Amino acid sequence: MRGQPQDFDRVLSSMCTPPHPVARDAAERFLATNPGDPGTYPAVAELEDRAVELLGDVVGLSDPAGYIASGGTEANIQAVRIARNHSVSSDPNVVVPESAHFSFQKAADVLAVELRIAPLEDDYTVDLGAVRRFCDEDTACIVGVAGSTEYGRVDPIPELGRIANEHDALLHVDAAWGGFVLPFTDHEWHFGHAAVDTMTIDPHKMGQAAIPAGGLLARDGSLFDALAVDTPYLESAKQATLTGTRSGAGVASAAAVIEELWPDGYRENYELAQANADWFAAELRDRGFDVVEPDLPLVSASVPLDLFESLREVGWRVSRTGADEMRVVMMPHVTREMLESFLSDVDRLVPTANINT
Ligand SMILES: *Cc1c(COP(=O)(O)O)cnc(C)c1O
Secondary structure (H helix, E strand, C coil), rough: CCCCCCCCCEEECCCCCCCCCCHHHHHHHHCCCCCCCCCHHHHHHHHHHHHHHHHHHHHHCCCCCEEEEEHHHHHHHHHHHHHHHHCCCCCCCEECCCCCHHHHHHHHHHHHHHHEEEEECCCCCEHHHHHHCCCCCEEEEEEEEEECCCCCEEHHHHHHHHHHHHHHCCCECCCHHHHHCCCCCCCCCCCCCCCEEEEEEECCCCCCCCCEEEEEECCCCHHHHHHHEEECCCCCCEEECCCCCCCCHHHHHHHHHHHHCHHHHHHHHHHHHHHHHHHHHHHHHHCCCCCCCCCCEEEEECCHHHHHHHHHCCCCCCEEECCCCCEECCCCCCHHHHHHHHHHHHHHHHHHCCCCC
């Protein structure tokens, strides 16, 4: 059977996008390589070093430590694992904002750490007072989100760094989606702005790399020592990654596309995407929908369920937030023309739906 992947011309809610041509080319050439075994596959191992170095430029970190993971989920699990293994507590906890990605629930479960979920302010960033109250001597890590999955919001990272320092906890920043747009904003979110210890930033989202390409970075390489296990049958002595055999395609594509697009290509993407987000938010407001102000290129708006379902029925790939808003992510493949076509479907379908519910 020869399957056919979906087109992207109606995909509005995905955080992934077709890979950039240089990413696609690199992925194909490196399909049969395994960066998990650098002794056998040195060329891809070198590309991984290059990818990490380039990611360091994106996140304000000279001499970064890290690796290309399978995605943001693995990077977040590994960050919690680093913090847990560094903690001297016998009952460690991790304080995360309510906006944290569900991968932290997986991390807490797999690693047997307690997850303390701090509520949000009205602007969807974490309530610092709550974070302070939730931290104690058993807190191994505080998590801040830089570009939340549902609203694209950025937590007050410098303040979270200060709270983490007071409790001898690590600060992990989850910029899985936001990492390739935030450099072009005024937000304080990275290693150069705050006492960040580890960070998730996914090349396979806004970075336009091929899946799988997540990123985990650390300020200090010694943080990875807590993860390293001996690898008897490989030529390299230690391994700090979660998976063993890994995708050389993801690694090579990440190195190639970041080299190609950082910084001007990504800046151009961001400016187009943010302009589309602002325009789309205004268009939805004009039609009477409640819209969450798009701080980053991601628009969430209250749309009645029957309209939402009608839009899905005519092929639009839209999804909903936990609070039932429709969510549109301005990935590089989402053009103004697509959004116009979407809005004309909204206008056509609205009479059969009731906006005021
Ligand atoms: C997408 C996302 C993740 C998970 O990344 P995967 O690559 O899907 O595993 C984690 N955190 C944030 C903020 C995300 O947007």
